[in-house]
Amino acid sequence: xxxxxxxxxxxxxxxxxxxxxxxxxxxxxxxxxxxxxxxxxxxxxxxxxxxxxxxxxxxxxxxxxxxxxxxxxxxxxxxxxxxxxxxxxxxxxxxxxxxxxxxxxxxxxxxxxxxxxxxxxxxxxxxxxxxxxxxxxxxxxxxxxxxxxxxxxxxxxxxxxxxxxxxxxxxxxxxxxxxxxxxxxxxxxxxxxxxxxxxxxxxxxxxxxxxxxxxxxxxxxxxxxxxxxxxxxxxxxxxxxxxxxxxxxxxxxxxxxxxxxxxxxxxxxxxxxxxxxxxxxxxxxxxxxxxxxxxxxxxxxxxxxxx
Amino acid sequence: xxxxxxxxxxxxxxxxxxxxxxxxxxxxxxxxxxxxxxxxxxxxxxxxxxxxxxxxxxxxxxxxxxxxxxxxxxxxxxxxxxxxxxxxxxxxxxxxxxxxxxxxxxxxxxxxxxxxxxxxxxxxxxxxxxxxxxxxxxxxxxxxxxxxxxxxxxxxxxxxxxxxxxxxxxxxxxxxxxxxxxxxxxxxxxxxxxxxxx
Numbered sequence: 274x275x276x277x278x279x280x281x282x283x284x285x286x287x288x289x290x291x292x293x294x295x296x297x298x299x300x301x302x303x304x305x306x307x308x309x310x311x312x313x314x315x316x317x318x319x320x321x322x323x324x325x326x327x328x329x330x331x332x333x334x335x336x337x338x339x340x341x342x343x344x345x346x347x348x349x350x351x352x353x354x355x356x357x358x359x360x361x362x363x364x365x366x367x368x369x370x371x372x373x374x375x376x377x378x379x380x381x382x383x384x385x386x387x388x389x390x391x392x393x394x395x396x397x398x399x400x401x402x403x404x405x406x407x408x409x410x411x412x413x414x415x416x417x418x419x420x421x422x423x424x425x426x427x428x429x430x431x432x433x434x435x436x437x438x439x440x441x442x443x444x445x446x447x448x449x450x451x452x453x454x455x456x457x458x459x460x461x462x463x464x465x466x467x468x469x470x471x472x473x474x475x476x477x478x479x480x481x482x483x484x485x486x487x488x489x490x491x492x493x494x495x496x497x498x499x500x501x502x503x504x505x506x507x508x509x510x511x512x513x514x515x516x517x518x519x520x521x522x523x524x525x526x527x528x529x530x531x532x533x534x535x536x537x538x539x540x541x542x543x544x545x546x547x548x549x550x551x552x553x554x555x556x557x558x559x560x561x562x563x564x565x566x567x568x569x570x571x572x573x574x575x576x577x578x579x580x
Numbered sequence: 581x582x583x584x585x586x587x588x589x590x591x592x593x594x595x596x597x598x599x600x601x602x603x604x605x606x607x608x609x610x611x612x613x614x615x616x617x618x619x620x621x622x623x624x625x626x627x628x629x630x631x632x633x634x635x636x637x638x639x640x641x642x643x644x645x646x647x648x649x650x651x652x653x654x655x656x657x658x659x660x661x662x663x664x665x666x667x668x669x670x671x672x673x674x675x676x677x678x679x680x681x682x683x684x685x686x687x688x689x690x691x692x693x694x695x696x697x698x699x700x701x702x703x704x705x706x707x708x709x710x711x712x713x714x715x716x717x718x719x720x721x722x723x724x725x726x727x728x729x730x731x732x733x734x735x736x737x738x739x740x741x742x743x744x745x746x747x748x749x750x751x752x753x754x755x756x757x758x759x760x761x762x763x764x765x766x767x768x769x770x771x772x773x774x775x776x777x778x
Contacts, residue, residue, distance in 0.1 A: 355720060355750055388676075389716040409665040412680040412717040418664050442616045446675055446751060448778060451624030476613035510616035520608035 300539050301357050308361045310572035317342075318371050319576055324467050324493055327574035329364045331537035332385055332473060334496055335574075338464040341374040341432050345460075345471050345496065346385040347394055353383040357538050360545065364572025373398040374432045376416075379473025380457035381407055381445040384538055388412055402427055402434055404458040410445060423458065424488075433463040437485045439475035441511050461489050467578070470495040470525055474534060476510055477517035482524035494577060495527035498534030500548035501541025508541065515552035519559060522566070529577060530566045537571065628672050631777040636757075638773075640692045642766035647695025651688055651772050658684040662713060672778050675752040679718025682711045688728070692767055703767070705730035705742065722748045724757075732764060740764055752776060 317335055319325045325337040332346040349363045367390070376398045378386050391401065391414060400417045408418050419427060421436035428434075441457035444450030459481075462469045470485065470492050486492070499515040501508050508514075513521060515532070522530040535548040549568055556566050569575060619627070638649035655678075660667045662680025669677050678684065686709055693700040707728025715721040724746035731739050740763045748755035755774035762768060 350716075387716075388719060392716075409663065410674055410676055411664045412662050412676060412713075413664050440613060440616070442618060446778070448619070448624050448628060449674060451619040451621050454618065476616075477609070478612050479608070479610055480612065509613050511613075513613075517609065517613075523608045 296542055300542075304358045304360065304539055307351065307359050310362055310364050310570075313572050314365055314574050315369060317365060317369065317574060319574070321579055322576040323465075323580050324469070324578040325574060325576045326494065326496070326531055326569070327365060328531065328533065328569040328571055330359075330361060330571045332379065332498065332534050333363070334471070334531070334533060335365060335370065336462065336469055338432070338462060338467045338469065341430075341464050342371045343432075343434070343462050344370065344373050344376045344394065344398070346379055346473065347376060347390045348384060348387040349390040349393060350387045353538055353540075357383075357540060360537055360539065361571045364570075367393040370394060370397050374429070375399075375427065375434055376401045377434060377460045377471065378403045378407065379439075379459065379471070380404060380441055380443060381410055381453065382474070383445070384540060385474060386411075386445070400427065400429075402436075402460070404436065404443075404456045406443065406453045406456040410449070410453070410456075421458065421460075431464055435461045435463070435488075437461050437470070437488075438478070438481040439473060440478045440481065441474050441476065459485070461485065461492070463489075468492050470497075470527060472497045472513075472521070472533075474498055474511065475513060475521075477513045477521060479520070479524055482521050486524060486526045490526065492525055492527035493529070495522055495525050495530045496533050497521055497530055499532040499552050500535035501543055502548055502551065503542040515548055516555045518552070519555055519561065519566070529564065531575075532566070532568055625672065628778055634775060634777075635691075636772050636774045636776070638690065638692070639771040640695065640767050641769040641771070642695070642698075643768060645695045645698060645766065647692055647698060647766075649690060649692040649694075649767075649770065651690045651770075651774075653686055653688045653774075653776065655684045655686050658682050662717065674778065676717065676719060678711055679722040679748060679752045680713050681718065684709050684711070686726075686728075690770075692770075695766070698766060699734065701732065701734040703730055703732045703764075707742070707744075709744070709746075711748075718748075719751050720749065722752065724748070728759075730761065730764065732767075738764070746774065748774065 327335040334345045336343045349367050351359045395415050398416050405420050408420050423436050423438050426433050426435040437459045439459040443453030443456030459473050460471045468489050497518045499518045502514045635650035640647045640649045658669045658673050660677040660682040663677045687706045690703045705728040709724050709726030711724045713722045726744045728742050742759050742761035744759040746757040757772040757774050759770040
């Protein structure tokens with residue numbers, strides 16, 4: 274009896290995940306060669322901008338807030354954990370990064386925390402901010418690694434970075450997710466009256482978005498993940514669908530949104546282009562304009578607020 | 581503009597500024613995502629313990645024969661000099677703590693078998709091993725060098741010293757380990773395809 278219950282529990286917990294993992298493995302094995310980015314930005318400093326964003330790919334975004342630069346979840350590697358190949362090359366050569374005021378890491382998964390990529394920004398940032406529990410799973414670097422609890426802030430020279438609540442899953446090597454139950458976060462950056470939300474990787478949690486809006490009522494921009502979407506019954510615990518990302522955008526009350534976390538690596542059943550296509554359809558149904566939801570190509574930089 | 585006229589105008593502006601987003605907010609889903617199913621720490625330790633029972637296959641090379649074998653491994657204590665925090669770890673050790681640079685005390689029971697005209701036999705070794713990163717702080721590639729002291733059971737029971745050299749990849753999950761024991765009869769060189777979960 275005990276054995277059957279245990280077997281049922283193990284099968285129940287693992288089969289949906291195994292099926293998805295098997296399909297993802299098959300898609301990875303037949304992945305096309307990495308696409309190149311035709312016109313990479315050579316100098317990402319935009320003197321005419323108060324707020325600019327450059328989508329490097331996946332959750333990596335170079336943000337310019339006046340004269341300060343912040344980099345989110347830097348991943349420049351061509352494979353994830355030596356298994357999942359990159360579909361589109363990084364939209365910016367890390368050698369061309371300006372001096373950074375801070376780098377933030379949303380959680381420890383391979384598509385958000387790349388130790389090799391951090392090597393490439395090591396001399397460009399004084400600090401890397403991480404969620405609780407992550408420091409003990411990171412190698413030593415020249416920069417400071419500081420953990421931020423939810424609602425805690427890092428402040429330096431006018432820039433304030435605050436950890437905000439999201440729902441995801443911690444850990445890096447599967448088994449450690451049992452111990453790293455708080456090791457995921459979003460962030461809000463504030464500088465010179467500008468504030469920007471970065472969702473990292475999150476499921477749809479209205480209360481978290483409302484609480485963030487209550488503290489940051491004037492978000493100029495929300496960087497929100499829109500993928501992986503399929504299979505939804507498996508992804509719903511940890512990832513927003515494109516439609517839910519639009520709901521999150523509304524709840525955050527941000528002036529504009531840039532979708533992230535799609536079409537860079539294979540980590541789902543989604544076909545290339547499916548998530549932004551779904552997003553466009555939902556935008557149309559809601560009457561949201563291209564000004565409100567700005568879908569960037571990998572490597573594209575956009576000035577969102579000019580001086 | 582009269583005072584009476586200003587009130588509705590103010591209300592209209594206020595609605596435009598604050599009312600409209602709230603109205604939009606009412607249209608969004610209020611249903612939160614279910615909480616993810618996460619292993620409990622006890623279950624994780626159980627899985628880790630079960631995973632330690634999975635042996636690493638060996639190719640055992642003696643002076644006059646070639647055989648097979650299995651090796652299990654445990655790390656009672658490890659000091660990581662490559663990790664940013666909590667350098668001292670025991671048993672359940674994160675791959676990055678090990679492969680970013682560390683020194684471990686390891687214990688390995690081994691079983692040699694399958695050589696023609698030779699008896700199968702057990703061996704236990706304990707030793708120190710140094711891990712050093714090669715690529716991506718050791719997650720992609722790392723190497724190791726170590727020494728151990730063994731006790732071989734059975735008819736040819738004897739003790740002795742061995743040296744080993746290893747190369748590891750895929751977050752330390754897979755590797756090749758070469759153990760040389762010049763004085764260990766019938767098992768002078770042991771090549772292990774190392775499999776390890778934490």
